[in-house]
Amino acid sequence: MASSLARPPNVLPGFGLSLGFALTYLSLIVLIPLSAVFIKTASLSFDGFWSAVASPRVVASYRISFGMSLLAAAINAVFGLMLSWSLVRYSFPGRRIVDALIDLPFAMPTAVAGIALTALYSQNGWIGQYLEPLGIKIAFTPLGVLVALIFIGLPFVVRTVQPVLQDLDTDIEEAAATLGANRLQTFMRVVLPTLTPAILTGFALAFARAVGEYGSVIFIAGNIPMVSEITPLLIITKLEQYDYAGATAIAAVMLTVSFILLLIINALQAWTNRRSGREA
Amino acid sequence: MAGASQGLLTAGNRRGSRYEINSATRDPAWIKWLVLGLSLSFFVLFLLVPLIAVFVEALRKGWDAYVAAIIEPDALAAIRLTLIAAGIAVPLNLVFGVSAAWAIAKFDFPGKHFLITLIDLPFSVSPVVAGLIYVLVFGSHGWFGPWLSEYDIKIIFAVPGIVLATIFVTFPFIARELIPLMQTQGRDEEEAAIVLGASGWQTFWHVTLPNIKWALIYGVILCNARAMGEFGAVSVVSGHIRGETNTMPLHVEILYNEYQFTAAFAVASLLALLALVTLAIKTYVEWRASREPNEVFEE
Numbered sequence: 001m002a003s004s005l006a007r008p009p010n011v012l013p014g015f016g017l018s019l020g021f022a023l024t025y026l027s028l029i030v031l032i033p034l035s036a037v038f039i040k041t042a043s044l045s046f047d048g049f050w051s052a053v054a055s056p057r058v059v060a061s062y063r064i065s066f067g068m069s070l071l072a073a074a075i076n077a078v079f080g081l082m083l084s085w086s087l088v089r090y091s092f093p094g095r096r097i098v099d100a101l102i103d104l105p106f107a108m109p110t111a112v113a114g115i116a117l118t119a120l121y122s123q124n125g126w127i128g129q130y131l132e133p134l135g136i137k138i139a140f141t142p143l144g145v146l147v148a149l150i151f152i153g154l155p156f157v158v159r160t161v162q163p164v165l166q167d168l169d170t171d172i173e174e175a176a177a178t179l180g181a182n183r184l185q186t187f188m189r190v191v192l193p194t195l196t197p198a199i200l201t202g203f204a205l206a207f208a209r210a211v212g213e214y215g216s217v218i219f220i221a222g223n224i225p226m227v228s229e230i231t232p233l234l235i236i237t238k239l240e241q242y243d244y245a246g247a248t249a250i251a252a253v254m255l256t257v258s259f260i261l262l263l264i265i266n267a268l269q270a271w272t273n274r275r276s277g278r279e280a
Numbered sequence: 281m282a283g284a285s286q287g288l289l290t291a292g293n294r295r296g297s298r299y300e301i302n303s304a305t306r307d308p309a310w311i312k313w314l315v316l317g318l319s320l321s322f323f324v325l326f327l328l329v330p331l332i333a334v335f336v337e338a339l340r341k342g343w344d345a346y347v348a349a350i351i352e353p354d355a356l357a358a359i360r361l362t363l364i365a366a367g368i369a370v371p372l373n374l375v376f377g378v379s380a381a382w383a384i385a386k387f388d389f390p391g392k393h394f395l396i397t398l399i400d401l402p403f404s405v406s407p408v409v410a411g412l413i414y415v416l417v418f419g420s421h422g423w424f425g426p427w428l429s430e431y432d433i434k435i436i437f438a439v440p441g442i443v444l445a446t447i448f449v450t451f452p453f454i455a456r457e458l459i460p461l462m463q464t465q466g467r468d469e470e471e472a473a474i475v476l477g478a479s480g481w482q483t484f485w486h487v488t489l490p491n492i493k494w495a496l497i498y499g500v501i502l503c504n505a506r507a508m509g510e511f512g513a514v515s516v517v518s519g520h521i522r523g524e525t526n527t528m529p530l531h532v533e534i535l536y537n538e539y540q541f542t543a544a545f546a547v548a549s550l551l552a553l554l555a556l557v558t559l560a561i562k563t564y565v566e567w568r569a570s571r572e573p574n575e576v577f578e579e
Contacts, residue, residue, distance in 0.1 A: 013480035019383035033413035082319035107555035109509025177304035212406025215511035
């Protein structure tokens with residue numbers, strides 16, 4: 001019987017109950033409410049939809065949201081790689097504390113991060129007062145948006161690169177060294193290609209999170225229309241003006257972007273797992 | 281967020297120096313100090329200083345002003361509402377997480393991968409959109425708006441809306457910790473228990489639960505931290521009625537916008553403490569789980 005090729009029938013109970021509950025709860029909390037955005041958007045005329053999602057103020061907010069999210073994710077990719085390299089490869093005092101605190105942006109409420117960053121980077125803030133004489137203004141400019149998005153995206157690249165770096169066999173680096181490669185060549189041609197999928201996954205995760213971010217940004221951004229106003233804030237502004245159609249149309253655009261990013265991230269994660277020889 | 285919580289358990293190893301002993305993996309000293317210097321400066325500037333700033337600003341006017349800001353009635357009402365919202369959202373998402381993981385890990389059915397993707401969906405939705413969808417369904421102009429107002433039931437700009445928005449944003453936390461772990465563990469142990477005559481619930485309590493307890497705690501504390509700290513989604517559905525529909529993060533915003541900076545940072549410091557406690561428990565759980573043979577956190 002043990003050698004039978006067909007799988008024996010599953011004797012465990014509770015399939016109907018557990019799957020039934022999970023599907024019902026998923027539908028009620030997530031799927032049906034999310035579908036409301038597309039159903040409501042579909043009831044708009046094309047002109048109504050277009051004027052809501054392509055007015056100059058909304059387009060300016062896409063530029064800020066997507067532009068600053070890309071820039072923040074890129075900065076986090078570079079420094080995230082260096083941070084994970086430091087945590088895995090070097091020993092230094094306080095390494096464990098740094099390692100534990102990397103996740104702070106996941107655990108710290110966004111509003112708290114927002115007011116703390118504003119206090120630091122405003123004109124007379126801890127850091128802002130030294131930048132002011134240099135002519136650099138961060139709070140209440142697009143740079144403020146960037147600082148907040150760097151904060152909330154910081155853990156993603158570290159937490160995707162770190163495990164891959166840890167599992168990386170040192171054999172290939174030893175082989176490269178034996179064959180006469182210097183350290184830079186080894187890093188660029190041997191180590192970096194292995195880490196690339198993980199870096200890109202972390203970059204995409206940080207970008208996806210940054211595009212939708214609201215709480216940490218609104219305090220430090222100053223929210224000046226056309227200059228430092230992010231797209232999620234425009235949804236709230238339209239809601240407060242009882243422009244439900246306009247708010248929903250912008251939300252439909254953002255949701256579509258989120259779905260596309262989700263697909264890209266899933267593909268990147270599959271690539272990361274294949275490249276680093278882990279099971280999917 | 282997907283993937284970010286994976287593989288954390290291997291983070292705290294002691295191999296840091298192993299690479300530096302081996303000449304093939306040792307970086308030149310100047311590179312080591314450059315990379316360490318740049319990455320740690322980045323860490324200090326963007327993570328450590330903001331964290332310290334919260335506590336320094338909170339205590340700027342002394343301990344008495346700090347305590348006064350926290351025991352003020354509106355602040356206490358906000359703390360109470362935050363505890364209520366998390367107290368409902370976390371247990372519901374826990375039951376969901378366990379059911380979904382049981383169905384997905386212990387049984388074979390078509391569409392499993394698609395279901396896992398759908399469970400992750402709330403992570404990729406902007407918190408503002410998460411709030412908006414409930415306004416579209418339950419708001420006065422929404423699908424059920426006229427029916428709800430006929431029976432005088434308030435969901436939007438009231439506590440139920442806040443609870444719903446909190447459930448949405450914390451939806452995947454527990455499920456996504458349990459699913460990969462229970463898939464790795466398979467169903468051999470449960471099958472043995474059933475064949476030996478245990479009931480389904482006995483099997484779950486005595487066989488499954490001990491195997492997943494650390495992942496469960498891990499998911500619950502992360503879920504709780506997000507539930508208590510959520511701002512965007514709750515902000516959309518709250519209506520910002522002082523003492524009634526303000527959670528702690530919303531109370532922080534109101535105080536801050538009224539230029540009561542010290543009071544705002546005082547309430548914010550409670551949330552920052554919660555974040556630190558969450559990270560401490562998380563680190564402990566990772567350490568414990570890495571010592572248990574049965575529980576492999578990584579996918």
